[in-house]
Structure formats: C-alpha cells, structure tokens
Amino acid sequence: MDTKTVTINQPKSLSAISRYLGQNVEDKSSRPEPESVLEYFRRLRDGEDAGNRKEVVSGNLEKWQAFDWSVHPKITAAKRVIVDWSRNHIDGGGIILSGDCGSGKSHIAQAVAAARGPLARFVNEVELVKAIQATYGGKSANTEEAIISRLQDASLLVYDDLGTYEANNLEWLQGIYYALFNGRKEARKATMITTNLPLIDHANGSPLEARVGARTFSRILGQVGRKEFFIDLFGVQDYRLRMFE
Ligand SMILES: Nc1ncnc2c1ncn2[C@@H]1O[C@H](COP(=O)(O)OP(=O)(O)OP(=O)(O)O)[C@@H](O)[C@H]1O
Numbered sequence: 001m002d003t004k005t006v007t008i009n010q011p012k013s014l015s016a017i018s019r020y021l022g023q024n025v026e027d028k029s030s031r032p033e034p035e036s037v038l039e040y041f042r043r044l045r046d047g048e049d050a051g052n053r054k055e056v057v058s059g060n061l062e063k064w065q066a067f068d069w070s071v072h073p074k075i076t077a078a079k080r081v082i083v084d085w086s087r088n089h090i091d092g093g094g095i096i097l098s099g100d101c102g103s104g105k106s107h108i109a110q111a112v113a114a115a116r117g118p119l120a121r122f123v124n125e126v127e128l129v130k131a132i133q134a135t136y137g138g139k140s141a142n143t144e145e146a147i148i149s150r151l152q153d154a155s156l157l158v159y160d161d162l163g164t165y166e167a168n169n170l171e172w173l174q175g176i177y178y179a180l181f182n183g184r185k186e187a188r189k190a191t192m193i194t195t196n197l198p199l200i201d202h203a204n205g206s207p208l209e210a211r212v213g214a215r216t217f218s219r220i221l222g223q224v225g226r227k228e229f230f231i232d233l234f235g236v237q238d239y240r241l242r243m244f245e
C-alpha cells in the first residue's frame with residue numbers, strides 16, 4: 001500500500017491534516033545554505049547542481065527577479081520555502097500556493113516554471129478546460145488524452161488557478177483532476193498548484209478537498225508531503241490594487 005496515501009474522514013480538521021503531514025516532516029533533504037536565491041536559480045539554470053543536466057535546465061530568471069519579495073512577511077517567508085522545494089523536490093514533490101486575488105501566486109508560479117526551463121509546463125485551469133472541451137465532438141485533431149498526456153510528460157507541471165473554472169459538472173472536472181494529479185504522483189513528477197481555495201476552512205472543512213474530490217485530495221496531500229509546502233498567502237494585499245493608490 002502507498003504509505004503516503006491518506007483518507008481523511010468527514011468532518012475535516014486542520015489537526016487531522018497536520019497530523020498526517022507531520023509524519024513526513026522529517027525529510028532527509030537538507031535545508032538550503034543561506035545564499036542569494038537568484039544565485040541559486042542561476043546555478044540551477046546553468047546546470048551546476050548535481051543531477052540537473054545543462055540541456056534540461058535552461059531557464060529564464062526574469063520573472064523571478066521582477067517579483068518584489070518584500071511586500072509581505074508571508075511572501076518573504078514563501079521565497080525560502082519555494083527555493084528549498086525547488087532544490088530538493090522539483091524532481092517529484094508537490095507544492096501549493098493558496099491565497100487571495102492578487103497576492104502574487106501566478107507570478108511566482110510562472111517564475112518557477114520559467115526558471116526550470118522548457119521541460120516545465122504552465123497551465124491555467126480555465127484555459128485547460130476550454131482546450132479539453134474543444135476536443136469534444138470529433139471535429140478536432142486534438143484529443144483529451146493527448147492534452148493530459150502532454151501535461152504528464154512535463155518535468156514540472158504548474159497548474160494555475162485551481163478552482164477558478166465555474167464548473168456545472170464538477171464530477172467531470174474531478175475526473176480531469178484525478179487523471180492529472182494521480183498520474184503525476186504515480187510518475188513521481190513535480191507539481192505546483194496555485195489556488196484561491198484554502199486547504200482548510202474551519203467552518204466548512206476543506207474547500208480544496210470539496211473541489212478536487214476526496215481521492216485526488218488524498219493524493220495531493222501525499223505528494224506535497226510536508227506542511228510547509230502548503231504555502232498560505234491569505235492576508236497578502238492585492239498587488240493589483242496598488243495601481244489605484
Ligand atoms: N510581490 C509582487 N511583486 C511584483 N509584482 C507583483 C507582486 N505580486 C503581484 N504582482 C503582480 O500583480 C499582478 C497580480 O498577481 P498574480 O496574478 O500573481 O496574482 P494571483 O495571486 O495569481 O491572483 P489571482 O488569485 O487573482 O489569480 C500580476 O501582474 C503580478 O505580476
């Protein structure tokens with residue numbers, strides 16, 4: 001049995017999830033040395049880190065550099081966690097950025113995908129659903145399987161804005177989530193998710209679980225593994241509103 005798979009019974013509680021994640025806190029990976037994050041990504045890009053072949057990692061750091069990590073203490077703390085994850089888990093782990101609109105989730109996710117290079121794929125939920133729906137009816141040369149399989153092939157999949165598509169048929173969408181996230185977990189391929197949905201809402205259990213379904217949620221928990229890789233950015237002000245200040 002896969003020891004990382006967990007089923008959490010209703011009602012969901014933060015402590016149940018914490019207990020599960022706590023089991024995996026003792027990770028063998030070492031924490032990063034204090035060093036410039038930019039320097040780290042530069043080395044990653046240039047293939048100087050063990051195991052990262054130069055031809056695989058040819059990323060672009062512009063997005064990473066363009067981000068202001070000092071806007072909020074949660075963002076500053078997230079930077080260190082993301083670098084830690086990128087260094088030690090980018091070959092198979094999961095990480096989730098959740099927070100309100102404009103907190104910078106998509107920017108960070110795009111920056112990580114760009115830094116990783118061409119084998120990383122960035123997909124937005126609304127665009128993915130539209131692309132899949134466009135294959136229905138037999139007139140398209142593309143198929144749902146081909147779209148999913150291209151995403152499965154990516155060395156890093158960044159799934160942006162989970163929860164934003166207004167689903168009339170949630171069961172159908174949950175089938176896509178399962179195919180994607182279970183597939184990547186089984187293949188031990190890294191996945192980053194951004195979402196407005198909290199992992200836990202004390203009044204309503206887990207909005208994230210309600211969206212993706214219990215089976216997929218369990219697998220996502222298993223792939224993320226460590227509590228710190230659920231990055232909570234709720235409370236970070238909407239950067240877009242700065243334009244009006
Ligand atoms: N700390 C930051 N430094 C520089 N630009 C930022 C920062 N935070 C957000 N932005 C910019 O603000 C805009 C909104 O950010 P982003 O799209 O990443 O938000 P989000 O958290 O994904 O929001 P949503 O939940 O609505 O998708 C983007 O243009 C992004 O580049």
Ligand SMILES: [Mg+2]
Binds near residue numbers: 105106107160
């Ligand atoms: Mg976004």
